[in-house]
Amino acid sequence: QVQLQESGPGLVKPSETLSLTCTVSGGSISSYYWSWIRQPPGKGLEWIGYIYYSGSIKYNPSLKSRVTISLDTSTNQFSLNLSSMTAADTAVYYCARDFGRFGELTNAFDIWGQGTMVTVSS
């Protein structure tokens, strides 16, 4: 079965760029949409953006100026870069798979990684 695992630094300094990677195991990264979602401590969920292996990408308009999502089919990984980090970006960051099969975009997320906590602090 498909599993997702986030990796990256747990601590980022203010103004720096966060780089996270999600490794997809047990299945191919192709033919599905993949998203990044975050959750500040004690708060709700916020969608960051999605990517499809063909190159289709969408970002949350509120983060668009700072976000880059990319995908590498050769390594079965997709990545998140979030620039100009501030304390407000402190959160658990999740990667997730879209429920839709064969390239259908449903924006319902059926498989999630365990999440990685990222703290922004000097």
Added chain:
Amino acid sequence: SYELTQPPSVSASPGQTASITCSGDKLGDKYACWYQQKPGQSPVLVIYQDTKRPSGIPERFSGSNSGNTATLTISGTQAMDEADYYCQAWDSSTYVVFGGGTKLTVL
């Protein structure tokens, strides 16, 4: 920007029906889904495309979406259903939006 509003908390007795609402402008024109999140765990999809249950989700979970309100209904609530629940909707103009979450307490 588009917003989804959920009550902060809902309570239900074991065996009773729990209903959690999610309100948004013309929400019925969009697809809604629901997630269950227990402390320290990742969210789990329990309803997608308004009314459909993923494989493995108990039949006691059901959903509806009409007008400005989507509703998650848990029939015969069990202690294991105590969790935070998030609604989510999307369309081509709003992209993906989550509600603020509702804490379900099973008394």
